[in-house]
Amino acid sequence: MDNNNNQPLLRLEHIGKEYYGNRVLSDISFEINPGEIIGLVGENGAGKSTLLNILFGNSVIHSTGGYDGNIYLDEKLVHFTTPHQALAAGIGMVHQEFSLIPGFSATENILLNREVLNGSLMSYVFSERVSTLDRSEMHKRALTAINTLGVNISPDMLVNEMPVGYKQFIEIAREIDRKNTRILFLDEPTAVLTESEAEILLSALKKLARSGIAIIFISHRLSEIKELCSRILVLRDGKLITDQKSEDLTLRQIASLMVGRESLRKEEKLIEDIPEQPVEIGDINETLDLGQKPKKKKKKKPALKVEHLWVDMPGETVRDVSFEVMRGEIFGIGGLAGHGKLGIPNGIMGLYPAGGKVRLFGKRLTLNRPRVALNRKMAFVSEDRRGVGLLLDEPLDWNITFTAMQNQGRFLLGIPYIFQVRNEFAMAKEAQKFIDALGIKCTGTSQKAGELSGGNQQKVCLAKAFVLQPDILLICEPTRGIDIGAKTLVLDTLKEYNKEHGTTIIITSSELEELRSVCNRVAIVDEGRIAGVLPASSSAEDFGMLMMGQNSNFVGGEEVNTNEKEGENIA
Amino acid sequence: MFVAFLKFLMRWFQRLVLVAALIALGIWLFYIGREHQIFLDNKTFGDFKALEQVNVSINNGETVELMPRERDMKKVVGPKFEIKAEVFDDKGEISNTITKTINLCFSKDIMINLPAFAGGAENFIVPSPK
Amino acid sequence: MIRKFFDIVANNAVPAIFILISAFAIPLSGFSASYLVQELLTRIGRNSFLILSLLIPIMAGMGLNFGMVLGAMAGQIGLLFICDWGVVGIPGMVLACLIGTPIAIVLGIFCGHILNRAKGREMVTSYILGFFINGVYQMVVLYLMGWVIPITNPTLLLSRGYGVRNAVSLMGIRGVLDNLLPTVIAGTEGAKQFLNVNGANTYLLLQIPCLDGAIRLPLATFIIIALFCAFIIWFRKTKLGQDMRAIGQDQGVSHSSGIPVNRTRIIAIVISTVLACYGQIIYLQNMGTLNTYNSHDQAGMFSIAALLIGGASVSRASIANVFVGVILFHLMFIVAPMAGKNLIGEAQIGEYFRVFVSYGIIALALVLHAWKRNREREAARRSMRGDK
Numbered sequence A: 001m002d003n004n005n006n007q008p009l010l011r012l013e014h015i016g017k018e019y020y021g022n023r024v025l026s027d028i029s030f031e032i033n034p035g036e037i038i039g040l041v042g043e044n045g046a047g048k049s050t051l052l053n054i055l056f057g058n059s060v061i062h063s064t065g066g067y068d069g070n071i072y073l074d075e076k077l078v079h080f081t082t083p084h085q086a087l088a089a090g091i092g093m094v095h096q097e098f099s100l101i102p103g104f105s106a107t108e109n110i111l112l113n114r115e116v117l118n119g120s121l122m123s124y125v126f127s128e129r130v131s132t133l134d135r136s137e138m139h140k141r142a143l144t145a146i147n148t149l150g151v152n153i154s155p156d157m158l159v160n161e162m163p164v165g166y167k168q169f170i171e172i173a174r175e176i177d178r179k180n181t182r183i184l185f186l187d188e189p190t191a192v193l194t195e196s197e198a199e200i201l202l203s204a205l206k207k208l209a210r211s212g213i214a215i216i217f218i219s220h221r222l223s224e225i226k227e228l229c230s231r232i233l234v235l236r237d238g239k240l241i242t243d244q245k246s247e248d249l250t251l252r253q254i255a256s257l258m259v260g261r262e263s264l265r266k267e268e269k270l271i272e273d274i275p276e277q278p279v280e281i282g283d284i285n286e287t288l289d290l291g292q293k294p295k296k297k298k299k300k301k302p303a304l305k306v307e308h309l310w311v312d313m314p315g316e317t318v319r320d321v322s323f324e325v326m327r328g329e330i331f332g333i334g335g336l337a338g339h340g341k342l343g344i345p346n347g348i349m350g351l352y353p354a355g356g357k358v359r360l361f362g363k364r365l366t367l368n369r370p371r372v373a374l375n376r377k378m379a380f381v382s383e384d385r386r387g388v389g390l391l392l393d394e395p396l397d398w399n400i401t402f403t404a405m406q407n408q409g410r411f412l413l414g415i416p417y418i419f420q421v422r423n424e425f426a427m428a429k430e431a432q433k434f435i436d437a438l439g440i441k442c443t444g445t446s447q448k449a450g451e452l453s454g455g456n457q458q459k460v461c462l463a464k465a466f467v468l469q470p471d472i473l474l475i476c477e478p479t480r481g482i483d484i485g486a487k488t489l490v491l492d493t494l495k496e497y498n499k500e501h502g503t504t505i506i507i508t509s510s511e512l513e514e515l516r517s518v519c520n521r522v523a524i525v526d527e528g529r530i531a532g533v534l535p536a537s538s539s540a541e542d543f544g545m546l547m548m549g550q551n552s553n554f555v556g557g558e559e560v561n562t563n564e565k566e567g568e569n570i571a
Numbered sequence B: 001m002f003v004a005f006l007k008f009l010m011r012w013f014q015r016l017v018l019v020a021a022l023i024a025l026g027i028w029l030f031y032i033g034r035e036h037q038i039f040l041d042n043k044t045f046g047d048f049k050a051l052e053q054v055n056v057s058i059n060n061g062e063t064v065e066l067m068p069r070e071r072d073m074k075k076v077v078g079p080k081f082e083i084k085a086e087v088f089d090d091k092g093e094i095s096n097t098i099t100k101t102i103n104l105c106f107s108k109d110i111m112i113n114l115p116a117f118a119g120g121a122e123n124f125i126v127p128s129p130k
Numbered sequence C: 001m002i003r004k005f006f007d008i009v010a011n012n013a014v015p016a017i018f019i020l021i022s023a024f025a026i027p028l029s030g031f032s033a034s035y036l037v038q039e040l041l042t043r044i045g046r047n048s049f050l051i052l053s054l055l056i057p058i059m060a061g062m063g064l065n066f067g068m069v070l071g072a073m074a075g076q077i078g079l080l081f082i083c084d085w086g087v088v089g090i091p092g093m094v095l096a097c098l099i100g101t102p103i104a105i106v107l108g109i110f111c112g113h114i115l116n117r118a119k120g121r122e123m124v125t126s127y128i129l130g131f132f133i134n135g136v137y138q139m140v141v142l143y144l145m146g147w148v149i150p151i152t153n154p155t156l157l158l159s160r161g162y163g164v165r166n167a168v169s170l171m172g173i174r175g176v177l178d179n180l181l182p183t184v185i186a187g188t189e190g191a192k193q194f195l196n197v198n199g200a201n202t203y204l205l206l207q208i209p210c211l212d213g214a215i216r217l218p219l220a221t222f223i224i225i226a227l228f229c230a231f232i233i234w235f236r237k238t239k240l241g242q243d244m245r246a247i248g249q250d251q252g253v254s255h256s257s258g259i260p261v262n263r264t265r266i267i268a269i270v271i272s273t274v275l276a277c278y279g280q281i282i283y284l285q286n287m288g289t290l291n292t293y294n295s296h297d298q299a300g301m302f303s304i305a306a307l308l309i310g311g312a313s314v315s316r317a318s319i320a321n322v323f324v325g326v327i328l329f330h331l332m333f334i335v336a337p338m339a340g341k342n343l344i345g346e347a348q349i350g351e352y353f354r355v356f357v358s359y360g361i362i363a364l365a366l367v368l369h370a371w372k373r374n375r376e377r378e379a380a381r382r383s384m385r386g387d388k
Helices: A048-056 A083-089 A106-110 A121-125 A135-149 A164-177 A195-210 A222-228 A251-259 A262-268 A281-288 A343-348 A370-375 A385-389 A396-408 A424-438 A454-467 A484-501 A512-518 A540-547 B002-033 B114-118 C002-029 C033-052 C055-059 C068-085 C089-116 C122-144 C188-198 C219-237 C239-249 C251-256 C261-287 C299-309 C319-344 C349-385
Strands: A010-019 A022-032 A037-041 A068-073 A076-078 A091-094 A183-187 A214-218 A231-236 A239-245 A304-311 A318-325 A330-335 A354-360 A378-381 A412-415 A419-422 A472-476 A504-508 A521-526 A529-535 B035-041 B053-058 B063-066 B071-077 B080-088 B094-103 B110-113 C167-169 C182-186 C204-207 C214-218 C289-291
Touching (some): A022 A068, A037 A195, A037 A222, A048 A083, A083 A091, A135 A164, A164 A195, A251 A540, A330 A484, A330 A540, A343 A472, A370 A378, A385 A454, A424 A484, A484 A512, A529 A540, B002 C089, B063 B071, B080 B114, C002 C299, C033 C214, C033 C219, C068 C122, C068 C261, C089 C122, C089 C261, C239 C261, C261 C289, C261 C299
Parallel strands (some): A037 A231, A091 A183, C182 C204
Antiparallel strands (some): A010 A022, A010 A068, A304 A318, A412 A419, B053 B080, C167 C289, C182 C214
């Protein structure tokens, strides 16, 4: 793409951002030229959203101390403090959550608040808003924008009657209808599209780029990035790891750059020992569906068998998930945020509407009934400590014994169903046992749960689950918001519990390293479906590939997939 | 910038004109829509003696007969009205007919002293009763 | 298919129930068709304007504007002034509107600001706000008028010298709008009778051969109402109307595209309040008497009930809903007392119906609205899931 004076359209210099001492972005520098399509890749938490917020002038940046570094648009220093400034300067953003008015037509949405007006005398006296809309002109403009994208949508179609993919196109059409849009950010635009819709989108974007608009394309789907983008930027832990031409990188390299954390691993010492619990090779093969005949076919009944589970959890939708967990296994569920990994345990436990088939030790589990799940000796530790996990205003002994009291009738004195009172003594004793075992820092069993630190609150939630003496323990984000020392303690506790009691544990976490250090096997969830299940000892790269939508069948390091375009060395 | 300011000024000027027009309209409505009470008084006023009988009609409406020391009231909408008074003398014949158009402007009620009115005096309008 | 049928039933259940009740009660009441038509025409003329003023806030997503009673109070203050000054006829009515307008604007801005702080709870807030302003109004009318605010007409004031009395005669403007273009629809027989009684000159006469009796039609009022409907239709086509429709559906999206959400909402409430002011003046010129402390009380409730009966919902209302609603609601008013008396000897049942139905229908509409909103949200999430 030839630009007029060979100067970059957008240039970032040493951009950084700190949130109250927590550095999320450091020393980001790169350039974009007109007509270039750049792929931005990174796990959640890598800093992508922060970078977007900075470039787009969102108030969350401005109100928390601004950002470091400089941004140059056409080599002129710019500083946006509101999205409207960014819009006026020619930067458009298409978010993941649709910003559309459902009852309006495509035309009305494309021209939202930029409608074409018929001037009149009254508008002069009162305000422009009193003029009527020139609908035929609006129709023409909308049609132009839609045709620029090369898609076939009627401008008069109502948004709430459109398939999801079309809505995405309308969003983009809105940005390009603005006369001066020169840079377009697209945040996971293909997440909700079907394959055919995604293809149409990609060709539409290429068409746009040819007309001179620079596009920054954020996605976790490796194949799309490779196909569409001329350059790829990889972000990890707030730093720009790589900025290379897309043809110079293989898919594996991108995945490895995205998730690989060689140095960190050593520091955190989390990969001390991969658990001794033997997992038969046969099981792995079954799960991966390679078609290889296993040597010893042991028909072991899985502790938990999930078939075609769907869960309606806002933000973590699960579409179609099937997997098996063996008795005594520590099973991990990982994946990028928002793809559904948290939805799985929440759905199984009945906290959100769910459907599909779940078998617990061979017997069907009724879904949507938390009580039933608890009675079947499943325990759940929610990712939402404060909201779901704890009674913040109640003392610790209450919190620790409450679920057991309600579901198993323990810690009560008296005659069941007729008259019962709490056995305060037993409650306190049990609570103290766990306070000692888990090292919960508190002033005593009667301290209110809300007063504890995050890490200790998490330990209380764990204790509550352990009291139930469950057969299966579902834990979500066990170490979120906890300091390093407490993290290790929590993970070690889980390992010990599994060893001592043989409890099957299913851990859901966004930290891949954690899962790899504790679990036997790890499943990766991608867009509401299981992308694959690998033994924990598999390389970080392999997991990275799964997260990037490479639903490949591969064992260890061997690749059998055909997703790569160029013939490359198989590692 | 200057153009924008001028536009701003013009717009507010036009709004001011509009508001002023509405206020003027209000005043005009008040003027033409007000209902006034015309009190007709047949009482001795200074040199003018009370009339034997006088027939008064306002705007060619119903005629009202007034004997000495009688008082009557008629309602009128609008500032102008025509009052016709026919004075009867002792013999029962019309001795005098006076027609006049009175403009009330913004006063509400007035009382007309008929003897003075009939006698052609200038100040026949006397303070109206409370 | 079944879902569509269910939707149609759900949307039109309320008017259907009312048609049923009326169909049952009309023959019971023993009223003649021409009497009913006459009464209905009068009531349509009297009430439609008030109900039409509710449409714009619904369009802007602010629900049912219980705060229209603020406009009613503004109109009543205007009427008090013209009674004091003795301005009569059409000029009197117009002047009352002129005086009421700035008061209604101020009250509307006040109401709008408060509703902006109570997003999502506009209806309850406006309901309570109505009570509050009622208190302020009563203080103004009961204490300040005749004392700080000069009122000189003794027929208006209480015997203690200040404060307005409860029943104020509006003889000066009684029926002025209704009778501005006096129109009569009559059959040949009725026409003859009518002309014999009333004289031929001043009336516009429409003859329909088969009609029994003579029906007076307040033509000027209907023309004003038609103009208002035209205004609403035009308003929807303007940018302001478009902005309001956008805000009514999704405030977040509207805000992020630059529409001044708070300001637009205030404008919607101000327009509604001012129109309620005019509507109340039209209503009172038909009634002929102003109950200073009571007339505005039920203005909001009955108008909203009528609108809902016409098939409107908290989030969607059309002009058709207004007229269907006013006809059905008032039809029930007219026939229920007589039907009740003829059926069970209790004429009081009419009053009972009136109150029970008004409140009941509003409660029903609010519940249906909340239920529907939940269903829509769930459906949206289902579609994001990929239709499973």
